[in-house]
Amino acid sequence: MDWLTILVFSPLIGILILSIQQAEQKVTISLTGILATVLPLLLSLVVYAQFHGGGDLAISHQWISFGNGIFQIDYELGVDGFSLLLLLLTTIVSTLSASVAAAQIKQGLKAYFLWFLILEIGMLGVFTAENLILFFIFFEITLVPMFFLIGRWGFVEREKAAYSFLIYNGLGSAVLLILFAAIFAKTGTTNIEELKTIMGSGNAVSEEFRFGSLLALLIAFGVKLPIVPLHTWMVRVHVHAPIAVVMIHAGILLKIGAYGLINFGIGIFGDQFVKVAPFIAVLGLINLLYGAFLAFVQNELKSVFAYSSVSHMGIVLLGVAAMNEAGIQGAIFQTLSHGLIAALLFLLVGVIYERTHTTKLRSLGGLAKGMPLAAGFLLAAGLASLGLPGMSGFVSEFMAFLGLFESMPWLAAIGTIGIIMTAVYILRAVLGVTYGKTVKSFAGMYDLTRREMIPAAALLALIVLIGVYPNFITHTLQYALESIMLGIGG
Amino acid sequence: MLENAWLIPLFPLLSFILLIFFGKQWREKCSYVGIGFTGISFVLSVIVLFTQMANGSGGAEAAWLTIGSIEFRFGVIVNPLNALMLVIVSLVSFLVHIYSKGYMHDDTRMATFYSYLGLFTFAMLALVISPNLLQLYIFWELVGVGSFLLIGFYFYKEEAKAAAKRAFIMTRIGDIGLLIGMILLFWQVGSLEFNEIFTAVRDGSVAEGLLTLIAILIFIGAVGKSGQFPLHTWLPDAMEGPTPVSALIHAATMVAAGVYLVATLFPVFEASPAAMTVVAVTGGFTAIFAATIGLVQKDIKRVLAYSTVSQLGYMMMALGAAGYVAGVFHLMTHAFFKALLFLAAGSVIHAVHTQNIEKMGGLWKKMHITGPVFLIGALAISGVPLFSGFFSKDEILLATWYDGRYGLFILGLIAAFFTAIYMFRLFFMVFAGESRTTGTKVHESPRSMTYPMITLAILAIFSGYINTPWFGTFLGDWLVGDSEFLPFEHHEGPIWVMLAASLVAFAGIGLAYLIYYKKALQRDFLTSHMPNTYTLVFNKYFIDEFYQYTIEYGVRAVSYLGSFIEKYIVEVIVAAVTGVVKSVGSLGSRLQSGQVQTYGAVAFVGLAILVFLVVWTGGYL
């Protein structure tokens, strides 16, 4: 069975069913929307169950071909451990986000879910595509729905946010397209596995070309990740997009940057990556500290968490730049862990916003009194975010720094300031909202409903699971990691 | 039994989980859950202790995190030190659980309180049986969280919020030191298992300079956790938490974790004389520094908090002076008598509803149990002969004397003198003289509170006898006995050291008696004669303010600099990018004038440039 194709295009079923429903029937629509995301979730579990190290799930069909096979692009899907985990993350966060959206999106629910499901196809495709052209197509598919989801259902400055999202990511993907075309022209293939062997052999393509390609990749995925100073669009999106979309965005879309950087940057251009590693480490350090210090002075809960995302992505860069197993595994863990934590944080921000209609730190305070459960979850999420052991954040930070201390101890030592700062700004924000005197009492305050509690608890359970027993994931990752390490000759 | 020691921490964890989920329904019954599970842990700990004594050390491990060829493991190890710590922690925790039942009986969030206590106890118990540094670090942070949650238990108070935040961040600064030290050690040794670390250090496979750096970094972690100078400021503030918590976490167990850490890694420290000096000097300085502050504070819990800081400094000094047994011994006795003092103070606060000692007085007659047990605690901590504190303090002074650190020895004596003064200042002001309380009728606490105090009082008197120069050094022999890494030399000290220690203690008590009981000396002697010194000490040497003006404002300044960059550099770049995109767009739309000639011109010029480029590059792009 071609499970991957079925998985990637499974949201289409939901799209078809939704499109014949009437826009007024909110209950049926939200039910269909949620169920349409449950289907990929189940399928991804099937894929997970069938996964035995990689190759057996890969598929390949002839797709575009002319000029007697000189110009041939195949339809190739496949997963390794890393992308499989990201697939699971995607389906899980999508389902949770859909359930949040069903509660919080007040108008145009049908259109929302239609865009949302298209977005999910794009995300699933990005993580399964086995050649560059297919990857690019799915990458573009994620952009358009996001533009509309932000622009139509967001907060005050939603249109500005949507445009800056589109401009930045459009530029990034333009760079990507040119790069992919150049690679195709030089090597005659876009298959990632073939490229790994071609580029790895060292003499097929000139070194300058490989170096330039890596820089282009860095820019393209640097926008997505985002790397300072390309991050402002992302902060804007986090502040102005609807909460459910931010969950997806912070949880998954940012991870495409990390995925691309690890899978293509190291996977294909490993030997060149070694050269730029110190540079990337410095960038990562800047991300980590810059995000942390800025998060410390934000006056708004969502921008605190937005800058916290910038900061946490810095750890991904640091881990990648370490160029050893511990560092890269740390980066991968951080990718997954931040996906879960960011989704949880924004879920809770959404809950708070629904009750209080504000996310200004100044007008929030003492919420633990009115909504102890929500406050407890927020505290737990905050602690996870600042890298408390027993939660997923610690494992990834530890590994990233473990790796970095081996290759660049001084940078790593400076980077640890970031860990302290993370504690400072997270506690400032979280305690400011939940602890202390009640600044304003809001009418109709109520604690988490069951519908909000289940997603929050599910996310927290996953975070704790990874934190308590990380080897749970490492087995799946093993093969992917080995092939990546092969690329850098380690 | 030893390989199943991992069960011990699990019971408090179970209590935490159960209370988090079902606490609301159970209400008052929560306390029984907490007490029950901790009790089981205590019983198991005692069994483990005796098993260890009978059969020697042991443990078990399993893989936790695999990174390629590197494997981090998780497990338990029971050696004399760990077994001793297990018993201390579970015992104090058990007693505090019982005590809290009375102390917190009218609090509506009792379930939350007990669940947090469970979480803390779990982390602390797991900490002390860690077989490797990583696991120790993990629980090291978790006890920090337990402490953080409990300090911020009264979350609606701004002071509690600030104190919790400060406690977490200050200890985290220390933790980062530990983290860096740990990682550096890992890349030197290739493992974080204690045994392998010790073997590598003994074989000299780590360069000495690096080892010193690692030891000092690890010590920074201990400094943060144990409230040593200069990271001590969080500990007095942590008194915002409920008093049983102060007794458990901020007196007996968690703060002692720093000492435990240094003790556990003693072979690493011992290999680096420089690091040992750092430990000893920091400890000695903190001991006297905190003691002076304790002399003038007016809040009963804060006096005890500074006393704790001072006593922890004492332990550090002992360890730094190679007095491994002395440090651990004092850790144990201190756990008992300081927990006792805090619980007694809690009992007093419970009765008079204030923490200001100037508003207390004459309680001796009204509180027939609290008064005497407080006196026992005070005598023990002051080092009055025959009480437990006397023996452990004596051991420390001996260790410093034999290590040749005479300056520290004198520092220790002075600190002991101050300790006696402030403890008896506290005692006389609270229990002697006229009642200065207003309002409510003072009554003795319920039995759930007094029984734990009595238990601790007994321990505070007698726990010293397991390691004395007269009846044998049982503790020392056992602690060092079967370890291949720990040196043991018991010093049959000159008798005058012991005499000097007793003398100093009695002198301090006498002075306090004269000032605060007999009023023979002016109370405001210090205030009037040395106003500047008094202000300095009363304001804790302005350390808080110093931090506020340097670090806090520094961080703020950096942050504002960052947001300045964000606003005026990054955003300008962004505006430039959007501006370019926009102007290209408007240029494009201006080209769409509808005039065919313009279209043709653009198309042709483009073509010309392309053709030019093709020819220029010789037909290849």
Add this chain to the structure above:
Amino acid sequence: MSAIPVNAYLLLALVLFCIGLFGALTKKNTVIVLISIELMLNAVNINLVAFSKYGINPGITGQIFSLFTITVAAAEAAVGLAILIALYRNRSTVQIDEMNTMKH
């Protein structure tokens, strides 16, 4: 016969082509634009005929192609003029910069 190099013809054709192009892109009168295009076609014709004599593969084909070109050019001139007259009737101008209906 001392041959005139083919390059000379090509160069002449290039010059005429450039003149025609410049006229077609800059002149305002539509008639002149049309006739400039004719000039460009003529330049091409010169190339065709020149290659028919001097090319790699000389032969009569080049001349035949130039005849086709002339035919098409004539047809183009006729249709262009018809359009021009129709436009002039509607707008009373032959200035090409006033014809911007493509904008809307």
Add this chain to the structure above:
Amino acid sequence: MSGELFAFLVLALLAILGGILMLNLTKVIHMLLSLVLTFLAIAGLYVMLSAEFVAIAQVLIYSGAVTIIMIFGIMLTRHNDEQKTRGNLTRNIIVGAGIVLFFFTMYFSINQVSFGDQATSLHVENTKQIGVELYSKYVIPFELMSVVLLVALVGAIILAKRDDEEEAEHK
């Protein structure tokens, strides 16, 4: 200097002169007439290139028919028009620069090429050769060309006529 080269130079200069006059004269009718000079010079060049038939066709169609049509066009519209302004100066400069770039690029390329010997038999019964080829090898394009001419004829008539009726309807 051989006579042939001399003839070529004269004809080439005439052709270019016509073109330059076209660009620089102000009256539309003068521009048109200057181009007749170019067309005639080109016809002369065709003769030199052994293409007598094409030369005749050139004279008949370009110098005759097309020019006459254009003159009609001018007369039917505003024949007194002078070039009002030099038009959009920046655009002219850009176009000029582009053309200069193009010119030098192509000039560079032209200088690179060199071909083999010239054909010898083209001038022998030139018209017959063309006729044979047209009716044998190129018969289908030839017939298609007649269709094109027919369509152009019909189209020109319809285009020129339809507006009359519409205007009549308007009135």
